[in-house]
Amino acid sequence: xxxxxxxxxxxxxxxxxxxxxxxxxxxxxxxxxxxxxxxxxxxxxxxxxxxxxxxxxxxxxxxxxxxxxxxxxxxxxxxxxxxxxxxxxxxxxxxxxxxxxxxxxxxxxxxxxxxxxxxxxxxxxxxxxxxxxxxxxxxxxxxxxxxxxxxxxxxxxxxxxxxxxxxxxxxxxxxxxxxxxxxxxxxxxxxxxxxxxxxxxxxxxxx
Numbered sequence: 001x002x003x004x005x006x007x008x009x010x011x012x013x014x015x016x017x018x019x020x021x022x023x024x025x026x027x028x029x030x031x032x033x034x035x036x037x038x039x040x041x042x043x044x045x046x047x048x049x050x051x052x053x054x055x056x057x058x059x060x061x062x063x064x065x066x067x068x069x070x071x072x073x074x075x076x077x078x079x080x081x082x083x084x085x086x087x088x089x090x091x092x093x094x095x096x097x098x099x100x101x102x103x104x105x106x107x108x109x110x111x112x113x114x115x116x117x118x119x120x121x122x123x124x125x126x127x128x129x130x131x132x133x134x135x136x137x138x139x140x141x142x143x144x145x146x147x148x149x150x151x152x153x154x155x156x157x158x159x160x161x162x163x164x165x166x167x168x169x170x171x172x173x174x175x176x177x178x179x180x181x182x183x184x185x186x187x188x189x190x191x192x193x194x195x196x197x198x199x200x201x202x203x204x205x206x207x
Contacts, residue, residue, distance in 0.1 A: 007027070013197060019168045020109055020176050021176065022116070023178065024131070025120060025122065027178060027179050029134060033096050041093075046085070049070065055069075067085040067086065067089075096130040096134055115142075115168050115170075119164065121146050124147050156188050158188035158192060161177070176194065176196075176197055180201045
Protein backbone atom coordinates (compact mmCIF):
# COMPACT_ATOMS: atom_id res chain seq x y z
CA UNK A 1 0.00 0.00 0.00
CA UNK A 2 1.23 3.45 -0.93
CA UNK A 3 0.86 6.19 1.70
CA UNK A 4 0.24 9.83 0.76
CA UNK A 5 -0.74 12.92 2.77
CA UNK A 6 -2.40 14.96 0.03
CA UNK A 7 -4.58 13.62 -2.74
CA UNK A 8 -2.53 15.35 -5.44
CA UNK A 9 0.47 13.24 -4.43
CA UNK A 10 -1.25 10.22 -5.99
CA UNK A 11 -0.50 11.44 -9.52
CA UNK A 12 3.15 10.38 -9.41
CA UNK A 13 2.14 6.80 -8.56
CA UNK A 14 -0.30 6.43 -11.47
CA UNK A 15 1.90 6.79 -14.55
CA UNK A 16 1.47 3.13 -15.54
CA UNK A 17 -2.21 2.96 -14.47
CA UNK A 18 -5.15 3.19 -16.89
CA UNK A 19 -8.10 3.37 -14.47
CA UNK A 20 -8.17 5.31 -11.20
CA UNK A 21 -11.00 4.66 -8.74
CA UNK A 22 -11.64 6.98 -5.80
CA UNK A 23 -13.49 6.68 -2.55
CA UNK A 24 -15.80 9.67 -1.91
CA UNK A 25 -16.19 10.42 1.80
CA UNK A 26 -13.02 11.83 3.37
CA UNK A 27 -11.11 11.18 0.16
CA UNK A 28 -12.59 13.50 -2.47
CA UNK A 29 -14.76 15.42 0.01
CA UNK A 30 -14.75 15.73 3.78
CA UNK A 31 -17.73 14.00 5.36
CA UNK A 32 -17.85 16.59 8.14
CA UNK A 33 -19.09 19.18 5.62
CA UNK A 34 -22.15 17.03 4.98
CA UNK A 35 -22.77 16.61 8.70
CA UNK A 36 -22.52 20.34 9.35
CA UNK A 37 -24.86 21.34 6.53
CA UNK A 38 -27.27 18.64 7.67
CA UNK A 39 -27.35 20.04 11.20
CA UNK A 40 -27.91 23.51 9.77
CA UNK A 41 -30.96 22.20 7.90
CA UNK A 42 -32.30 20.60 11.08
CA UNK A 43 -31.79 23.83 13.02
CA UNK A 44 -33.83 25.73 10.44
CA UNK A 45 -36.65 23.21 10.86
CA UNK A 46 -36.61 23.73 14.65
CA UNK A 47 -36.40 27.50 15.26
CA UNK A 48 -37.95 26.95 18.70
CA UNK A 49 -34.69 25.34 19.89
CA UNK A 50 -32.12 28.00 20.73
CA UNK A 51 -28.60 27.26 19.49
CA UNK A 52 -29.94 24.09 17.91
CA UNK A 53 -26.99 23.67 15.56
CA UNK A 54 -24.44 24.05 18.35
CA UNK A 55 -26.30 21.56 20.54
CA UNK A 56 -26.52 18.99 17.74
CA UNK A 57 -22.86 19.35 16.84
CA UNK A 58 -21.79 19.11 20.48
CA UNK A 59 -23.70 15.85 20.90
CA UNK A 60 -22.22 14.55 17.66
CA UNK A 61 -18.63 15.33 18.69
CA UNK A 62 -19.31 13.60 22.01
CA UNK A 63 -20.38 10.50 20.06
CA UNK A 64 -23.97 10.74 21.31
CA UNK A 65 -27.16 10.42 19.28
CA UNK A 66 -27.65 14.12 18.48
CA UNK A 67 -31.33 14.13 17.51
CA UNK A 68 -32.47 12.04 20.47
CA UNK A 69 -30.30 13.97 22.90
CA UNK A 70 -31.38 17.45 21.83
CA UNK A 71 -35.07 16.60 21.60
CA UNK A 72 -35.00 14.96 25.02
CA UNK A 73 -33.12 17.83 26.64
CA UNK A 74 -35.55 20.35 25.13
CA UNK A 75 -38.60 18.35 26.24
CA UNK A 76 -39.64 17.98 22.60
CA UNK A 77 -39.10 14.29 21.99
CA UNK A 78 -41.89 12.75 19.95
CA UNK A 79 -41.71 10.29 17.10
CA UNK A 80 -42.97 13.03 14.76
CA UNK A 81 -40.23 15.46 15.83
CA UNK A 82 -37.58 12.77 15.51
CA UNK A 83 -38.84 11.97 12.02
CA UNK A 84 -38.77 15.66 11.09
CA UNK A 85 -35.16 15.94 12.23
CA UNK A 86 -34.17 12.81 10.33
CA UNK A 87 -35.98 13.91 7.17
CA UNK A 88 -34.50 17.40 7.36
CA UNK A 89 -31.02 15.93 7.70
CA UNK A 90 -31.37 13.24 5.06
CA UNK A 91 -33.08 15.40 2.44
CA UNK A 92 -31.03 18.57 2.74
CA UNK A 93 -28.92 20.03 -0.04
CA UNK A 94 -25.42 19.38 1.30
CA UNK A 95 -22.56 21.81 1.61
CA UNK A 96 -20.20 19.19 0.25
CA UNK A 97 -17.09 20.49 -1.50
CA UNK A 98 -13.87 18.97 -2.78
CA UNK A 99 -10.97 18.63 -0.38
CA UNK A 100 -7.97 20.76 -1.25
CA UNK A 101 -6.37 19.53 -4.46
CA UNK A 102 -9.03 16.96 -5.36
CA UNK A 103 -10.65 18.81 -8.25
CA UNK A 104 -7.26 19.67 -9.72
CA UNK A 105 -6.17 16.04 -9.33
CA UNK A 106 -9.18 14.77 -11.26
CA UNK A 107 -8.56 17.29 -14.04
CA UNK A 108 -4.89 16.34 -14.35
CA UNK A 109 -5.66 12.62 -14.49
CA UNK A 110 -8.37 13.22 -17.07
CA UNK A 111 -5.94 15.28 -19.18
CA UNK A 112 -3.49 12.37 -18.98
CA UNK A 113 -6.12 10.12 -20.54
CA UNK A 114 -6.93 8.12 -17.41
CA UNK A 115 -10.39 6.65 -16.95
CA UNK A 116 -11.86 7.63 -13.59
CA UNK A 117 -14.43 6.12 -11.26
CA UNK A 118 -15.86 6.37 -7.75
CA UNK A 119 -16.94 3.65 -5.34
CA UNK A 120 -18.78 4.88 -2.26
CA UNK A 121 -20.79 3.35 0.57
CA UNK A 122 -23.81 4.94 2.22
CA UNK A 123 -27.49 5.72 1.78
CA UNK A 124 -28.17 6.22 -1.91
CA UNK A 125 -30.03 9.51 -1.44
CA UNK A 126 -27.28 11.01 0.72
CA UNK A 127 -24.44 9.88 -1.52
CA UNK A 128 -26.24 11.06 -4.64
CA UNK A 129 -26.79 14.48 -3.05
CA UNK A 130 -23.05 14.76 -2.39
CA UNK A 131 -22.27 13.64 -5.93
CA UNK A 132 -24.64 16.27 -7.32
CA UNK A 133 -23.18 18.98 -5.09
CA UNK A 134 -19.70 18.23 -6.44
CA UNK A 135 -20.98 17.80 -10.02
CA UNK A 136 -18.91 14.64 -9.86
CA UNK A 137 -20.54 13.14 -12.95
CA UNK A 138 -18.67 15.71 -15.05
CA UNK A 139 -15.29 14.54 -13.71
CA UNK A 140 -15.53 10.73 -13.74
CA UNK A 141 -16.72 7.98 -16.07
CA UNK A 142 -18.43 5.62 -13.63
CA UNK A 143 -19.90 5.97 -10.12
CA UNK A 144 -21.05 3.04 -7.98
CA UNK A 145 -22.99 3.65 -4.78
CA UNK A 146 -22.71 0.23 -3.18
CA UNK A 147 -26.00 0.55 -1.30
CA UNK A 148 -27.77 0.61 -4.66
CA UNK A 149 -26.58 -2.98 -5.05
CA UNK A 150 -27.54 -3.90 -1.48
CA UNK A 151 -25.87 -3.06 1.81
CA UNK A 152 -24.20 -6.46 1.80
CA UNK A 153 -22.07 -5.15 -1.07
CA UNK A 154 -20.55 -2.29 0.91
CA UNK A 155 -16.77 -2.32 1.15
CA UNK A 156 -14.83 -4.49 1.80
CA UNK A 157 -17.06 -6.65 -0.46
CA UNK A 158 -15.27 -6.93 -3.84
CA UNK A 159 -18.43 -6.66 -5.98
CA UNK A 160 -18.12 -2.96 -6.88
CA UNK A 161 -14.42 -3.32 -7.74
CA UNK A 162 -15.22 -6.28 -9.98
CA UNK A 163 -17.96 -4.25 -11.67
CA UNK A 164 -15.47 -1.46 -12.34
CA UNK A 165 -13.02 -3.90 -13.90
CA UNK A 166 -15.74 -5.29 -16.13
CA UNK A 167 -16.94 -1.81 -17.11
CA UNK A 168 -13.51 -0.51 -18.09
CA UNK A 169 -12.30 -3.87 -19.40
CA UNK A 170 -8.73 -3.55 -18.15
CA UNK A 171 -6.58 -5.90 -16.06
CA UNK A 172 -6.72 -5.33 -12.30
CA UNK A 173 -3.00 -4.54 -12.44
CA UNK A 174 -3.85 -1.46 -14.52
CA UNK A 175 -6.25 -0.14 -11.88
CA UNK A 176 -5.64 1.88 -8.71
CA UNK A 177 -7.93 2.60 -5.77
CA UNK A 178 -7.50 5.71 -3.63
CA UNK A 179 -9.22 5.91 -0.25
CA UNK A 180 -8.86 6.93 3.38
CA UNK A 181 -10.20 4.02 5.42
CA UNK A 182 -7.71 1.23 6.02
CA UNK A 183 -10.30 -0.96 7.72
CA UNK A 184 -12.40 -1.42 4.59
CA UNK A 185 -11.19 0.43 1.50
CA UNK A 186 -8.19 -1.68 0.56
CA UNK A 187 -9.07 -5.27 1.44
CA UNK A 188 -10.67 -6.03 -1.93
CA UNK A 189 -8.16 -4.05 -4.05
CA UNK A 190 -5.17 -5.80 -2.50
CA UNK A 191 -6.85 -9.19 -2.92
CA UNK A 192 -7.69 -8.48 -6.57
CA UNK A 193 -4.32 -6.96 -7.43
CA UNK A 194 -5.46 -3.35 -7.69
CA UNK A 195 -2.88 -0.76 -6.63
CA UNK A 196 -3.86 0.65 -3.23
CA UNK A 197 -3.15 4.27 -2.30
CA UNK A 198 -4.06 5.47 1.18
CA UNK A 199 -4.72 9.18 1.72
CA UNK A 200 -3.92 10.17 5.29
CA UNK A 201 -6.73 12.71 5.70
CA UNK A 202 -6.17 14.39 9.06
CA UNK A 203 -9.62 15.99 8.80
CA UNK A 204 -11.36 12.67 8.15
CA UNK A 205 -14.49 12.19 10.21
CA UNK A 206 -13.76 8.62 11.28
CA UNK A 207 -9.98 8.91 11.43
